[in-house]
Amino acid sequence: MASGNFTNLKMQAKYIDEAMLELNRKLDYPGSIFQPSRVLHTEETLEEIMTENEKILQSIDEEKEIAEHNIQQLDKFLIEMNKDILCIINEQRNIEEQLKQYGYSPMPETPNTSHEEDRDNGATVDECNDSDAISCEKQLEGLSLG
16 A cells, blocks of 8 residues: 555655746746746836826826815905995895985886997096096985995
8 A cells, every 4th residue: 555655745846846847948948928028027017007096096186185275265355255245236126215215216227328329439448438427426416335
């Protein structure tokens, strides 16, 4: 029986040797991905890619922080603009109420008194003629804005 076990072990050793030779042939094959030089090159390439990816991720994080900051600033700006607009609307309503108390009633805008006509006359929306300014001044005499 001892010789049978020995023969068996001998066959297993031969099989292992053949498998190792085959593996070595595969490793030494010029196109093999398992060649040590190719493995080293692949590891270096992977390290370079990982380093580059880390830089890209860091850049993305920085851009994200900047964008979030800009969004916060825009939100603050819009809130302030909304407050300013509401103040202007309230002030306009207050002025209209005070004008009504003094008997002033604004004339409704008609197609004949449109802004296009004002532009044709050389006046802008904010400008008025001297005669208009005098009549406005007379209507607003004694009116307090406070």
